[in-house]
């Protein structure tokens with residue numbers, strides 16, 4: 001139970017406009033206390049959804065913060081599903097481990113349910129925090145540091161030479177880049193339909209965030225005058241005894257087809273005076289991996305990215321489709337949101353699904369956290385069963401369901417929040 005300094009219960013309450021500065025200062029201090037640049041702070045202020053944000057107060061002092069953006073998330077099959085994007089979570093170090101986070105998670109998940117949103121999602125500062133609240137790691141992303149002095153791109157797709165790459169001012173071409181991004185959103189589970197204002201995150205470029213590199217640069221990929229891709233990056237020059245060793249630091253890129261994508265990679269691999277291309281937060285099936293001469297010298301590394309929490313199990317499971325027919329009864333354990341606990345029959349295929357309560361015997365037993373982990377198709381039910389985290393009750397049920405839950409495109413969260 002959260003308590004204030006007098007020992008009485010401290011209840012999360014909805015954020016008011018004039019709370020924001022104190023509330024946000026608590027959050028910044030919770031993350032170490034390094035002040036953000038004015039433009040960054042201003043952006044997060046403008047994106048804060050006040051009536052979906054919570055604070056815990058000890059007298060006049062803010063000791064707990066949590067928000068929940070109103071996102072729409074692409075799920076397997078392409079539907080855009082309401083999802084609460086849990087964010088800005090912190091508890092003052094003076095009040096830690098007294099249940100303040102737990103009280104905020106309690107209130108927040110009750111609210112999300114009342115708002116009718118079947119999913120809650122987040123990225124975690126530490127993976128150990130959110131499992132107890134029913135969040136499972138559902139997507140992973142790829143980081144890499146490519147030695148572009150040694151690694152070559154080969155077998156580029158037909159049409160790569162027809163794509164023109166040209167410099168553009170990142171802010172001036174923001175709308176064109178957003179249009180490319182928006183066309184990609186339905187095609188990959190985990191992507192977020194960017195609401196107005198969120199496009200500014202892509203060009204946020206405070207000097208404090210550059211780590212000695214250049215301001216943000218942007219190139220557009222064009223074919224027949226149409227924009228078919230973009231890349232935004234910085235260059236960090238490096239001058240070593242043996243010669244120039246600059247680094248291209250990719251922020252993001254997107255392309256509508258393989259040739260446009262390859263043209264952008266060829267550009268990024270070939271910038272003069274650089275010998276390294278570093279990238280963070282790419283899809284695990286990013287195409288460049290299949291074009292390089294030496295994947296080992298690219299140093300690919302995986303990291304957990306989006307955590308998914310089914311808030312309404314039935315609504316969540318029937319919002320997506322299944323790439324192979326599935327007809328299984330899940331016995332779901334959910335101590336934190338008991339309205340989900342019990343047996344659910346999921347019947348679905350590539351066209352649609354239904355998920356209803358049932359009294360039929362269970363085929364598969366698992367907790368809501370595992371259901372969240374497999375929800376976007378990036379983690380397999382079979383793998384969790386092999387780890388002992390999913391229990392097969394009816395022989396063959398895990399293999400059948402695992403196939404159906406899979407996705408032919410790796411799910412991916414395009415940016416943090």
Ligand SMILES: CC(=O)SCCNC(=O)CCNC(=O)[C@H](O)C(C)(C)COP(=O)(O)OP(=O)(O)OC[C@H]1O[C@@H](n2cnc3c(N)ncnc32)[C@H](O)[C@@H]1OP(=O)(O)O
Nearest residue numbers: 086087088089090091096097098099100101102122125128
């Ligand atoms: C979506 C996001 O915004 S992610 C950002 C999360 N915020 C941060 O990392 C900022 C720095 N950390 C903090 O502000 C706090 O330590 C928080 C928010 C992580 C935890 O807040 P607290 O109020 O201390 O958590 P609370 O007391 O409710 O703990 C609940 C349980 O989680 C456990 N727990 C809390 N934090 C952690 C952690 N970092 N690692 C592992 N376990 C944790 C507690 O031990 C407790 O376990 P128990 O029920 O078995 O006793």
